[in-house]
Amino acid sequence: MLDNLNNRPELPPEIARRRTFAIISHPDAGKTTLTEKFLLFGGAIQMAGQVRAKGEARRTRSDFMAMEKDRGISVSASAMSFDFKEFRFNLVDTPGHSDFSEDTYRTLTAVDAAVMVIDGAKGVESQTQKLFEVCRMRDLPILTFCNKMDRESRDVFEIIDEIQENLAIDVTPASWPIGIGRDFIGCYDILRDRLELMDRADRNKVSESIEINGLDDPKLAEHVPADLLEKLQEDLEMVRELMPPMDAALMAEGSLTPIWFGSAINSFGVKELMEGIAKFGPEPQIQTAQPRQILPEETKVTGFVFKVQANMDPKHRDRVAFVRLASGHFLRGMKMTHVRTKKPMSITNPVMFLASDRELAEEAWAGDIIGIPNHGQLRIGDTLTEGEALRVSGIPSFAPELLQGVRAGDPLKAKHLEKALMQFAEEGAAKVFKPSIGSGFIVGVVGQLQFEVLASRIELEYGLPVRFEASQFTSARWVNGDTQAVEKFADSNKQHIAHDHDGDIVYLTRLQWDIDRVERDYPDVRLTATKEMM
Numbered sequence: 001m002l003d004n005l006n007n008r009p010e011l012p013p014e015i016a017r018r019r020t021f022a023i024i025s026h027p028d029a030g031k032t033t034l035t036e037k038f039l040l041f042g043g044a045i046q047m048a049g050q051v052r053a054k055g056e057a058r059r060t061r062s063d064f065m066a067m068e069k070d071r072g073i074s075v076s077a078s079a080m081s082f083d084f085k086e087f088r089f090n091l092v093d094t095p096g097h098s099d100f101s102e103d104t105y106r107t108l109t110a111v112d113a114a115v116m117v118i119d120g121a122k123g124v125e126s127q128t129q130k131l132f133e134v135c136r137m138r139d140l141p142i143l144t145f146c147n148k149m150d151r152e153s154r155d156v157f158e159i160i161d162e163i164q165e166n167l168a169i170d171v172t173p174a175s176w177p178i179g180i181g182r183d184f185i186g187c188y189d190i191l192r193d194r195l196e197l198m199d200r201a202d203r204n205k206v207s208e209s210i211e212i213n214g215l216d217d218p219k220l221a222e223h224v225p226a227d228l229l230e231k232l233q234e235d236l237e238m239v240r241e242l243m244p245p246m247d248a249a250l251m252a253e254g255s256l257t258p259i260w261f262g263s264a265i266n267s268f269g270v271k272e273l274m275e276g277i278a279k280f281g282p283e284p285q286i287q288t289a290q291p292r293q294i295l296p297e298e299t300k301v302t303g304f305v306f307k308v309q310a311n312m313d314p315k316h317r318d319r320v321a322f323v324r325l326a327s328g329h330f331l332r333g334m335k336m337t338h339v340r341t342k343k344p345m346s347i348t349n350p351v352m353f354l355a356s357d358r359e360l361a362e363e364a365w366a367g368d369i370i371g372i373p374n375h376g377q378l379r380i381g382d383t384l385t386e387g388e389a390l391r392v393s394g395i396p397s398f399a400p401e402l403l404q405g406v407r408a409g410d411p412l413k414a415k416h417l418e419k420a421l422m423q424f425a426e427e428g429a430a431k432v433f434k435p436s437i438g439s440g441f442i443v444g445v446v447g448q449l450q451f452e453v454l455a456s457r458i459e460l461e462y463g464l465p466v467r468f469e470a471s472q473f474t475s476a477r478w479v480n481g482d483t484q485a486v487e488k489f490a491d492s493n494k495q496h497i498a499h500d501h502d503g504d505i506v507y508l509t510r511l512q513w514d515i516d517r518v519e520r521d522y523p524d525v526r527l528t529a530t531k532e533m534m
């Protein structure tokens with residue numbers, strides 16, 4: 001029997017033991033360090049160095065470009081699988097930079113829970129807040145890790161208050177720190193009544209764990225100095241009076257988060273957090289889809305693409321589509337149906353990111369992430385099934401916040417440029433609009449840095465120097481409504497109309513006033529800032 005609280009006995013054990021999650025945090029809070037320690041305790045030690053290389057590469061802008069060029073590294077860390085006790089953990093990486101929030105959103109559609117890492121000295125920072133809100137949109141269960149307790153940190157009650165206030169979520173302490181900063185000696189494990197002591201000498205060692213018989217146990221005094229013990233007893237008394245107890249159901253619906261205190265760099269508190277993930281999960285969840293939802297225990301295999309990474313090897317122009325399996329037991333070589341095109345697809349060389357290298361995935365279960373190399377057939381939002389016409393829903397595309405025109409340095413290379421832009425659009429790296437009047441393209445992104453990454457990738461991967469230039473437009477909206485109304489609208493507003501890479505009609509403007517006017521003058525069409533990717 002698995003030591004967990006999940007109440008879906010119908011799940012086959014192989015699925016019930018899977019935990020698929022992402023880590024969200026503000027830069028520098030310790031995501032990379034925590035990931036390393038997960039891998040260390042998960043037995044995939046070789047990988048730790050790679051994660052580090054990636055984390056540090058993010059430090060400067062130029063290094064970030066270098067990392068984008070070195071696609072290999074970022075890919076092997078995109079999804080990592082490792083075992084912890086009888087569980088299989090799938091950790092899906094979220095892009096580190098805030099400019100890639102759309103990517104992040106889609107990544108979060110592929111996980112069942114998120115671990116939120118905060119820095120004990122800084123509390124809830126801007127990026128944590130943003131990412132949390134994305135999790136909230138999906139009611140994702142959240143487990144919180146308050147890191148860097150070995151350093152001077154804020155008062156614990158204050159940190160918890162801040163999370164509750166800023167994020168509007170209830171917090172229940174799963175552990176409680178003993179001492180602060182230099183006096184920090186470890187934690188009291190509230191969930192299991194244990195004393196966990198930190199070893200400052202050996203950073204890769206699992207903490208010493210001592211079983212305690214309640215707060216009056218004389219054993220406590222043997223390990224905890226009297227003043228700290230007194231404070232601990234007082235604190236825990238207050239916790240008991242003021243804070244809700246752990247409740248797996250409330251966590252599952254996203255209204256309560258358990259918080260662990262620790263120090264990732266000292267490997268402290270990490271194992272308890274992993275046990276929390278194992279115990280409270282959740283296990284692979286039901287997937288919303290049209291025309292019916294998909295249960296993970298269904299014997300037929302289904303999956304959906306949430307991320308595409310192209311040109312990992314510029315010589316081959318291959319792409320890897322990252323697929324989250326929503327149901328069933330996948331075997332290598334299976335024939336699946338690509339629902340959007342209704343075409344069969346043999347999945348002969350799927351990869352999984354186990355240990356340090358990508359490996360051929362001989363089999364995978366609902367909850368797992370597999371990479372499928374392909375030549376562009378697989379796009380974000382695509383569903384794969386064993387024949388049934390199901391479409392996974394809820395993977396949105398957001399209207400870009402910045403628009404710029406783009407031109408090839410060499411006008412004779414315009415066709416090449418179009419091909420490159422279309423590929424990045426399919427990868428989800430940018431929005432590409434072809435205005436119905438004039439030549440050229442308009443590229444839309446969420447953050448300025450994306451323009452630079454794009455220019456550098458187009459040059460590197462297509463040998464094509466490009467220029468971005470100011471566009472007369474600043475906003476884009478998708479045009480919805482019945483075909484006739486949309487066509488009529490497009491005809492009489494040609495100077496504002498463009499098509500996206502899927503051929504869908506988009507309205508471009510620089511004035512909110514224009515958008516309001518359209519809504520007033522054309523009651524039959526709707527302008528939207530998101531479109532669902534199918």
Ligand code: GDP
Pocket residue numbers: 025026027028029030031032033034055147148149150151262263264265266
């Ligand atoms: P990321 O940007 O969230 O991936 O953060 P990193 O894992 O790269 O950590 C940022 C910095 O904080 C690095 O210098 C780490 O060595 C340091 N760090 C991480 N965890 C701890 C910790 O528990 N205690 C202390 N003192 N420093 C830490």
